[in-house]
Amino acid sequence: MRQGLLFTGGAPLSQIVETARVAEAEGMDAVYCVEAYRSGFVPLAAIAAATTRIALGPYILNAYARTPYIAGLSAVDLDELSGGRLILGVGPGNVHINRRFQGLETGRPLTKMREYVELLQQIVRAPLGRAVRYEGQIHQMQWEPRVAPVRASIPVWLAAIGPKMIRVAASVADGVALGVLMSPEYVRDKIRPSIVEAASAAGREATKLQVPMGGLIAVDENLDRARATIKATICSFFDPIPHPYYDFLLREQGFSKAADACARFGPQGKIQAAVDQMDDAVADRLAFVGTSAQCAQRLKAYEGLIDEVIYLNVGGAGAANLCDAHRPVMAIRRAMTA
Template sequence: MRVSLMFAGGGGMKVQDMVELAVRAERAGAAGVYLPEAWRSAFVTITAIAAATERIEIGPYVLNAHAHSPLFTGIAAVDLDELSGGRLVLGVGSGNKITNEQYQGIPVVRPLAKMRDYVEVLHRVTRAGTGDRVDFAGPMHSTTGWHAQVTPARDDLPVVLAATSPKMSRLAAEVADGIAMGSLLGTAHLEKLRVEVLHDVAPGFRVMASAFVAVDDDRERARAAARSAVVNLYAGKPHPHYDSLLRQQGYTAVADAITAAVAADDIDAAHRAVSEEVLDALTICGTPQECVAGIDRYRGVLSDLILVNSSGMRYQEGERAVGTSSAELLDSFEPILDLLTRIADGPHGP
């Protein structure tokens, strides 16, 4: 299992900060570094990271398909894969409904059909050699008469499709080179997904997921940070797909309680609603030893686990962002980097 790092949560971290952290993560043994297209543009920062590193995989986790045409996403992916020496993992998804409809003013229409077409165009563009013509006509996306002007660095650039719902997961298994799942995923749910949806995927199909990680010698402080990470999926900009994931895994009472507390602007109550069972099953938190064990439980279930630093995230209380300063955010990555070194040096390796 490849263990990677994600830069999420904002907090004023500069592009150069992320580049320097990526270099250190590579030295610590991380398999990759990923960035969500949310608080920073994905391709710009990832390009800077690619130029400063040599080994780690890089990619958006994930690129919002409603913000980019598949043709020009494919062209940009070919360029970045060439620059990085064939290290790009291209994660794409239909995006958060609020981001699309409220922030961008773009309606979400037939997301399954859209992503089927989107992945098909990406595959055709990223695998077209110099002079090859790409024609495709789908119900949501089409391209006619485009000719590739360069030959890609490789003809199998992986396109992984973000999925949390059963229908999108089945689509990922059918059309993509991997599935990019979010956080709050227990091993029982992942095993069920493997049996019911991913049982006949092609060899090399990537099963990727992220996990909220909080590492601290003070166990309770780590668990408090993990609780805040869960609540942040409801406060500020809601993430309905994570609410759905909680419910799919049997935590309906927790989801209901967090939803009610956030609606009442009672963040403390929302934190209390995150049960010990949810922390133990769906996050990785606690002492360094506990976090190593938490990572180990995903071995054999995932091909890629991406660590999300919960201790340094900025959180929402209504309309107000609160949490760490930029300097504190950078410092909060130290335990994560140490954790990566422990994993790389341990008996399981990366």
């Protein structure tokens, strides 16, 4: 199973680049950047210039904020800059990023993302001399490239949480990009069967689709403190307004009490009040907590279910910098082989 790191953008760019460089040296497979508090491609360009092997990409690029044309051109450029290491994760965004941050209209997400992925794949795969013609309900294009891509195909992953978007992703994308807060049982019983069914209906082989998953993680010798960190992070997803995706996932997996607490106290900024009402099982089942060895053991439960875990590190509060905060996470790879 591949292991990657996810940077959310709060640290200085120099620290993000240095952490990616160290991650490559430590044998990590990939690094990704969230398009929320930093732009989708600029940090990745800096990482590409400082590394040689590690895969990189946005996880996830906002499709409502970028046309397929601009996203595609940027992807071709970054793939060339990185020597063919780009993985392009795209998705419809969420209520926080789309409405609160940008005031974007986000109608017809299923049609939007199906067309977006189909068109994006044509753009990033178009050799010189091949015109791209696309007539969709939402997107249209009449275009011919003047830059030759450095490889025949850039993987395009579509972010999916709900069953309908999972069906779209399995039908058209190269990968079904899962978010955080998914237990191995949920992936096994709900997600994987949906992917297989949708791929089969589209005449595709599910085994050829990549299934990466975000992994919320707090590496800490103090297990109770790690659990509290995870619980507080989950509640923060509901601040200042409830997050429909995470509310859905919590309830789907039997954590309605936690969802109720987050929905009640999150918008008020009363994080600790929500944490006090959340069972330890929320952290134990939906995230990675404890020592590096304990997290490595937990990761084994996902073997055969996902192809890559992309760690969203919320631990390391006392670390001197971003790289030091991620060193215990990078140690999981060594613990897996110990």
